[in-house]
Amino acid sequence: MEIAEQNNELIVSEMAENLVGSEIIKLANEINEKIRGGANIFNLTIGDFNPEIFPIPAKFEEEIKKAYESHKTNYPSANGILELRKAVSALLSKHGGIEYSPEEILIAGGGRPLIYAIFQVILDPGDTVLYPVPSWNNNHYSHLTRVKNIQVETKAEDNFMPTADQIKPHIHDVNLIALCSPLNPTGTTFSRKNLASICDLIIEENKKRGPNKKPVYLLFDQIYWQLTFGKTTHHNPVVIRPEMREYTLFIDGMSKAYAATGVRIGWGFGPKKVINKMKAILGHLGAWAPKAEQVGAANFLMDEEATDTFSKDFRARLKKRLDAFYEGFKTLKSMGHPVDAIAPQAAMYLTVKLDLTGMKTTEGKLLKTIEDVTKHLLDEAKIALVPFYAFGAEKDSSWYRLSVGTASMQDIESFFESLRNMLTRLSK
Numbered sequence: 001m002e003i004a005e006q007n008n009e010l011i012v013s014e015m016a017e018n019l020v021g022s023e024i025i026k027l028a029n030e031i032n033e034k035i036r037g038g039a040n041i042f043n044l045t046i047g048d049f050n051p052e053i054f055p056i057p058a059k060f061e062e063e064i065k066k067a068y069e070s071h072k073t074n075y076p077s078a079n080g081i082l083e084l085r086k087a088v089s090a091l092l093s094k095h096g097g098i099e100y101s102p103e104e105i106l107i108a109g110g111g112r113p114l115i116y117a118i119f120q121v122i123l124d125p126g127d128t129v130l131y132p133v134p135s136w137n138n139n140h141y142s143h144l145t146r147v148k149n150i151q152v153e154t155k156a157e158d159n160f161m162p163t164a165d166q167i168k169p170h171i172h173d174v175n176l177i178a179l180c181s182p183l184n185p186t187g188t189t190f191s192r193k194n195l196a197s198i199c200d201l202i203i204e205e206n207k208k209r210g211p212n213k214k215p216v217y218l219l220f221d222q223i224y225w226q227l228t229f230g231k232t233t234h235h236n237p238v239v240i241r242p243e244m245r246e247y248t249l250f251i252d253g254m255s256k257a258y259a260a261t262g263v264r265i266g267w268g269f270g271p272k273k274v275i276n277k278m279k280a281i282l283g284h285l286g287a288w289a290p291k292a293e294q295v296g297a298a299n300f301l302m303d304e305e306a307t308d309t310f311s312k313d314f315r316a317r318l319k320k321r322l323d324a325f326y327e328g329f330k331t332l333k334s335m336g337h338p339v340d341a342i343a344p345q346a347a348m349y350l351t352v353k354l355d356l357t358g359m360k361t362t363e364g365k366l367l368k369t370i371e372d373v374t375k376h377l378l379d380e381a382k383i384a385l386v387p388f389y390a391f392g393a394e395k396d397s398s399w400y401r402l403s404v405g406t407a408s409m410q411d412i413e414s415f416f417e418s419l420r421n422m423l424t425r426l427s428k
Contacts (some may be wrong), residue, residue, distance in 0.1 A: 015146060023390035024139075026376070031384045035294075042383045042415045046137075047127040047184060047348070049405040054259040054314070059306040064263075064296030076291040078198065078283045079275075080107020084294045087265050087301035088252075093356070095226070097239050106279050109293060111223050111251045111266040113287035117278040118249050118268070119145040121420075122176050122217050130170055131163035131178040134185050134391030134399075139176050150174060151392055156399065157392040159188035159342060162195035170179065170206045175214055180221035181235070182228065182346030185391050185401035187322070189345050192235045206247060217274075218248045218340045223266075224347035226257035226311060229319045231343045248270060254297060256347070259314065259405075265289045265297050318348055321404040321412070325350050337423045340355040350402040352385065357398065370396060381422040383415065 024045065031043055055061075079085070085102035092098050108114045119141050123129060130150040131138040142149040150170050154160045161183065175363055180196070181190040199218075206215040218237060225234040237244040253266030266289070268278060282288070289297075301307060322344035329341035340353040356373045360366050361380075367373050370387050377383050385400040393399070 006051060011274060015143065018156055019140075021347060024386055027384065027386060027390065029128065030375075030378065034378070034382075035392055040380070041141045042411060042418065043400045044404070044407060044415075045384045045386045046406055047260040047403055048261050051259070053408060054058075054405065055391045056260045057258055057300065057306060057310040058265065059303060059310075060260065060263075060296060060300040063299040066299075067295035070295075072292045072295045074291060075105075076288050076294055078106070079279045080289070081291065081294045081298065083220060083298040084265075084301075085267075086299045091301055092252075092269070096236065098236065104272050105267055105269045106275050107264050107280070107289055108282050109287050109289045110255060111221065111253050111268075113282055113285065114221065114251055114266055114268040114278065115141055115221070116144065116353075117281045117287075118217075118219050118274075119147070119176070120138060120281055121274055121277045122219075122249075122301070123147045123332075127283075128173055129176040129178055130167060130174040132166075132332035133205040134158075134160060134388040134393040134397075134401075135178070135180060136184040136391060139264075139392055141178075153394065156338075156342070156353075158194075160186045161188055161190055161194060161196060162198070164201050166199055167198060169217065171201055172263075176217045176219060177202065178219040178221070180223075182222075182224040183345065184194055184224070185349055185386065185388065186342070187224075187345055187347040187349035188342060188351065189232055191237055192233075192240060193235060194293060195235050196240045199237045199244050202247060203241060203243050211393070215247055221246055221250065221251040223253055224256050225253055227250070227315060227345040227348065229315065229322070229344055234346070242406070258310065259315075263293050263297075265293055292303060319344065321409065322348075322350050322402040322405050324351075324409065324412045325352075325404065325407075326360075328412065330421065332416070332420060335400060337420075339423070348405045349404055350404070352400050352402050353398050354385075354400060356426065357396070359428060362425045362427075370398065371400070373398070374400075377422070380425075381418045383422075 026064055030090045031041055035041055082106055083107045088105050089100055089102050093099055125144055125146040128148045129142055132152045132154045151164050152166045154162050202216050220237055228234050237248050249270040251268055255261040326341050328343055329339050332339050338355040343353040356367055367376055374387050385402050388397040388399045
């Protein structure tokens, strides 16, 4: 007993002691508890794909199997096998309109290690990173790297994308700006004008700082860039302002564009010096993508027919689901219910609004907070969505992320029947 009590008092680092868990995982635990109890939940919280609905490309799977059969199981090169870096370079040139050599590309076990490496390479303890909210995980990377952060609260009228006007008051104080487009959690994107204005702000500030002071760098996460719909166009800072090449670090990879979240192949690219420093960090961590998966990815990406065929069908299937959910929410709004949605632009997410705080259930319970609304939605409608406060937005934000990566078309009608029944039982 005495030893247990002593162990409970063990001292760890301040960073570890104060590290907070993910709000999304907390919600997932509640959902899983209900599922274990036999409940049938419309679980639209997960930024992932159900492989029974969205399997990885057959050609990609075949190439991975071939690589294992050929015993490609030793350590890969620290920056990724050359064949894959060449394939990524070709992909970026053909579809992204940007030219990066294999030496400016770094392969890792997904995008997360690359983001962590960027924070470590760019920022010293006490430096400042700026990022918009809602956004994914920037608060946790800030904590892990012991840096200060400035959060910019975005607005629905701007599709929850940050603007140059919001960033400008802080530009003198920051060393890194972390942006994502298409954005997780909203599925919205930068307009060319908006992104150009932010780039101009960074370029102007770096001219003022001169060569002897650390510049403002831009972390640009474009992991969803191949998943745009309709008239939506993906814009990136280096195409818009070539001067940004010196300051921009990109995050990209296989996980979203090819439904390959568990395959763990991501890539970063940017200035060679920064990429080499990131390579050194990830080399010490051993955060490589497995070699067989890299070989399979290289062979798959070089097959233009296979990649184009998959991408066309994949985007169409995602859009079909997003459109169906969007139309369903607009129908409910037209019926007078306090809900709304932003038209799908990109990625696998729909931004939806459930403005239900202040309403009462049939049992007379008042929904005082967004936490109350989220719980009532789960308990009564068996619907699980992620509130924007889980991505750093204000606790009273009535906006949610809806992910279609696990949604079958057959479930959507039942989803809206359940939601409509719940809404009709609420009162002011």
